[in-house]
């Protein structure tokens with residue numbers, strides 16, 4: 193039997209209770225709470241990830257409904273060495289990043305000099321982004337700098353975002369940006 197941190201705590205709690213109450217002649221000990229079972233009802237899939245909000249990097253356990261594919265619960269991972277199950281208030285509400293009825297359900301576009309955002313299709317938005325990224329990159333890409341050193345970069349595009357990405361999404365996003373040659377990359381989680 194493997195004894196991970198969660199099971200170790202469970203066994204330790206049971207042993208401590210038996211020691212404490214055994215000395216008093218108490219015959220019944222309260223069973224330790226099995227959080228693993230509580231966190232994993234049969235209708236959800238359980239995965240782990242890292243909180244995206246700040247550099248502390250707390251570990252999270254995410255339960256996703258097998259029926260709706262939506263996150264139904266996120267909480268601190270007691271096995272994670274950074275936070276040992278605890279989360280700050282912001283991290284504790286992180287499931288709202290994915291499941292929030294106040295989030296826009298599609299891309300919004302504000303034309304130059306317009307004051308209004310209008311709803312556009314994903315197809316239109318993605319094509320516009322692709323065309324504009326390619327145009328800007330082609331016009332600004334530099335193979336060498338003023339000293340003749342090879343740099344292969346573009347200074348004509350910058351990226352700011354995104355606090356709503358989780359750790360794995362940030363990795364994929366960074367990979368794409370670096371492969372395009374971007375050097376101005378920032379993450380605004382704590383702005």
Ligand code: SF4
Pocket residue numbers: 243244245246247248249250275278279280281282283284
């Ligand atoms: S839970 Fe709070 S402290 Fe932990 S990484 Fe997220 S924002 Fe930072």
